Amino acid sequence: MTATVDWLRDTTPGLLVLCGLAIAVLLFAIIKIKLEPFIALLLTGLGLALAAGLPVSQIVGTAIKAGDSLLETGFGGILGHIAVIIGLGTVLGAILEQSGGADVLTGKLLKLFGEKGAPMAMGLLGLIFGIPVFFDIGIFVLAPLIYVAAKRGGRSLVLYAMPMLAGLSMTHAFLPPHPGPVALGGLLGVSLGWLILMGFVCGIPGFIAAGLVWGSYIGKRIIVEVPDEFLVRADGSRTDGEESGKPGEGPGTATDPATTTVATKPPSAGLIGAIIAIPLVLILGATFGTQLLAKDSRLLQVLTFLGTPAVALLIAVLIAFYVLGIRRGSSVQQLSTLTAESLRPVGMLLLVVGAGAFFGKVISATGIGTALAETMSDAGLPVIVLAYIISCGLRVAQGSATVAIVTTGGIVAPLVAGNDYSQMSIALIAMAIAAGSIILSHVNDGGFWIIAKYFNLTVKQTLQTWTVLETILSVVSFAVAAVLFAFVS
Numbered sequence: 001m002t003a004t005v006d007w008l009r010d011t012t013p014g015l016l017v018l019c020g021l022a023i024a025v026l027l028f029a030i031i032k033i034k035l036e037p038f039i040a041l042l043l044t045g046l047g048l049a050l051a052a053g054l055p056v057s058q059i060v061g062t063a064i065k066a067g068d069s070l071l072e073t074g075f076g077g078i079l080g081h082i083a084v085i086i087g088l089g090t091v092l093g094a095i096l097e098q099s100g101g102a103d104v105l106t107g108k109l110l111k112l113f114g115e116k117g118a119p120m121a122m123g124l125l126g127l128i129f130g131i132p133v134f135f136d137i138g139i140f141v142l143a144p145l146i147y148v149a150a151k152r153g154g155r156s157l158v159l160y161a162m163p164m165l166a167g168l169s170m171t172h173a174f175l176p177p178h179p180g181p182v183a184l185g186g187l188l189g190v191s192l193g194w195l196i197l198m199g200f201v202c203g204i205p206g207f208i209a210a211g212l213v214w215g216s217y218i219g220k221r222i223i224v225e226v227p228d229e230f231l232v233r234a235d236g237s238r239t240d241g242e243e244s245g246k247p248g249e250g251p252g253t254a255t256d257p258a259t260t261t262v263a264t265k266p267p268s269a270g271l272i273g274a275i276i277a278i279p280l281v282l283i284l285g286a287t288f289g290t291q292l293l294a295k296d297s298r299l300l301q302v303l304t305f306l307g308t309p310a311v312a313l314l315i316a317v318l319i320a321f322y323v324l325g326i327r328r329g330s331s332v333q334q335l336s337t338l339t340a341e342s343l344r345p346v347g348m349l350l351l352v353v354g355a356g357a358f359f360g361k362v363i364s365a366t367g368i369g370t371a372l373a374e375t376m377s378d379a380g381l382p383v384i385v386l387a388y389i390i391s392c393g394l395r396v397a398q399g400s401a402t403v404a405i406v407t408t409g410g411i412v413a414p415l416v417a418g419n420d421y422s423q424m425s426i427a428l429i430a431m432a433i434a435a436g437s438i439i440l441s442h443v444n445d446g447g448f449w450i451i452a453k454y455f456n457l458t459v460k461q462t463l464q465t466w467t468v469l470e471t472i473l474s475v476v477s478f479a480v481a482a483v484l485f486a487f488v489s
Contacts, residue, residue, distance in 0.1 A: 009053045019368045022048040023394070023407070026359075030398045037403050038348065041355035045074075045362045052366035059362075070365055074358030078406075082182045083350055085192075087343060088313035089177030092279075092320060093133035094342035095335070097141050099324040101272035102129055106145045108269035118149050119219065122160045123211045126167025131276050135172040136450055139165075143454045147226045157226050158465055159219025161455045166211025166469055173401065173434045174199035174477070177279070177313060180405040180437060183353050184430040187360060187409035188416050192309050193287025194427035196280060201484070202431040206477035210469045218465050224456050267324055275320050282312035353406050360410015368411075383419070384432045384485045387412045388478050391436025399445040401437040408433045425489045431481040439474035441467050 008014035022044050029040040049059045049070065061069035096102075105128060109121035125145070130138050142164055150157045172178045176185070176192045181199060185192050286307020293300040305311060325335045390411055394404035412433065416426055441448050442463065452462040 005053075008051070015052075015366060015368045018048065018052055018366070019363060019411070022051075022359075022363075026407070027394075027397045030400075030403070036348075037398075037400060038351040038355045041352065041359050041403070041407075045355070045359040046071075048359075048366065049362045052362075052368075054362070054365055058365065070361045071358060074361035075354040077361075078183060078186045078357035079350060079354045082179065082186055082353060084310040085177050085182050085313060086179055086350065087346060088310065088317055089132060090134070090342050090346055091339050092177075092275075092313060092317050093137060094338055095317070095320045095324055096129070096132055096272065096275065097137065098338060099272070099320075099328070100266045101324075102141050102145060104266050104269045104272055105129060106142075106149075110149065115153060118153055119159050119163050119215060120212060122146060122149060123163030123167050123207070123215070126164035126211075127171060127207060128167075128273065128276065130168040130171035131175060131280070132177070133168075134178070135168050135447065138168040138172075139450055139454055142168075146455075151226050156219050156222060157224040157455055158222050158457075158461075159215065161451075162215030162219055162465060162469055163211040165451065165466065166207050166215060166473060169438060169470060169473060170203040170207040170211075170477075173438045173473075174203040174431060176283075176309065179349055179353060179402055180434055181430065182309075183357070183402075183406050184409050184433060187357060187406065187413050188426050188430055189413075190423055190426040190430055191287055193283050193290075193307070194423045195430060196283060197287070198424065198427040198431050198481070198484075199434075202428070202435070202477045202480045203473075205480050206435070206473040206475075209476045210473035214469055214472050218468070222461055222465060224461065227456060267328075271323065275316055275323070278316040278319065279309070279312040282307045282315065283309055349402065352400075352402055356403060356406025356410060359407060360413055363410050364414045368414075382482075382485070383412065383415050384429050384482055386415070387429050388432040388436045388482075391433045392439045392474070395437050396440050396442075399442075404437040405433055408436065421489065425485060428481045428485040428488070432478050432485075435474045435478040435481065438470050441470040 008018050025047070026040055026044040029035040029044065030037055033040075035043075046059065054070075058070060060071050102125070105125055106121070109125055110118055113121040122145075125142060126138065129142065133141065143161075146157070146160045146164055150160045153160070173180060174195075176182050176195055176199075181195050182192065184190070185195055284307070286303045289297075289300045289303035289307070293303075306315070321335055326332070387408060391404050391408040394407055395401060398404070409430075412429065416429060421429070443449075443459070448462060448466065451457065451466050452459065457465065
């Protein structure tokens with residue numbers, strides 16, 4: 001018995017077995033037992049730490065001092081990096097949503113692209129509006145606009161929905177301030193500026209292949225009509241301009257009028273686009289300034305301060321509060337209520353990310369990362385390929401992209417830290433993890449069922465459309481990341 005324990009704790013094969021068993025237990029707890037991922041990650045991390053023989057003082061600290069423990073540094077390190085960013089990003093998305101910005105962008109894009117180009121317009125709408133808005137919120141907000149476009153165009157709902165979904169999925173997986181990319185920035189030690197750059201570089205080809213090419217192909221072959229009840233808004237009017245006596249029916253239900261900040265005259269598309277662009281421009285300004293300006297430059301200090309993600313998002317939120325709220329008749333109290341409502345779902349998300357980071361800290365402390373690096377080196381497997389494969393496996397097994405990202409990030413982080421990779425190379429590894437986290441969405445993914453419901457799809461049709469779309473987006477984006485990594489590393 002003692003020999004077996006020593007083998008598990010002190011040898012490369014033993015440590016790899018421990019890691020594999022820990023991940024298997026994690027997946028079993030989430031998939032079979034239906035345990036909340038936050039609890040499952042916490043229990044598995046503690047169990048792995050004890051099984052690997054780490055001292056209790058290292059795992060949880062002492063009764064007097066616990067600040068240096070894996071538990072607190074694992075949670076605190078990542079949450080200190082992402083909590084403010086995710087919170088501000090959520091608030092920014094909420095004010096943009098309630099202002100009517102989605103309707104404005106839709107009208108502008110449809111006018112620009114015309115009837116035949118409506119699917120592409122829907123794709124760009126998802127891409128633009130998906131930057132500040134969470135994936136599921138984006139579906140809730142944009143779905144009624146898709147219904148109207150499909151009804152007016154007289155073609156399959158699939159043709160209009162797939163490009164929009166590809167845009168939302170691409171931004172959610174690859175771009176800050178969404179939780180996955182932000183978490184990877186903290187776990188792998190890469191700036192959000194590089195993540196934004198590589199997110200666009202790797203994600204746009206995937207969006208084109210999955211949303212525009214595949215969406216156009218499958219949208220002509222799977223015909224789904226828009227049911228009349230899908231066109232009903234919460235105010236009792238239909239989104240096609242007709243009246244209805246049945247308010248609030250169907251997935252087309254709009255947001256609660258009591259919390260909306262939409263004024264009589266909607267905001268301009270240029271204003272909405274500018275607000276979305278503000279944090280991106282500021283963050284990229286700091287990133288490029290670091291590369292081009294002297295370290296003691298006053299301009300660099302200004303760019304660094306304004307381009308700090310939390311500061312950049314705070315500036316965008318304050319501007320949005322004024323131009324989309326106060327100036328359009330909303331009170332500070334209404335904006336505070338909107339902020340509080342939008343932040344409610346964020347708590348559990350942060351706990352999952354924090355627990356995942358703790359799990360990764362334990363993996364690093366046990367030496368499994370070093371053992372994995374040695375095995376990978378012997379097998380000749382590039383770190384970016386390993387990262388993608390692990391992320392894909394976790395995604396397919398348990399369905400959550402966030403769990404797949406934070407778990408894979410924790411496993412891969414020691415491999416990245418042990419090599420002299422540039423920020424661009426690390427950002428590409430992060431893109432590989434993000435790409436793996438969205439592959440093959442199926443029945444264990446909550447998003448799968450949201451899409452089936454909101455776009456009138458059967459399970460078979462959802463597999464034929466959405467599941468394939470996510471896989472194409474994943475594979476193409478990873479391919480771009482892998483090719484670039486081969487050149488720059």
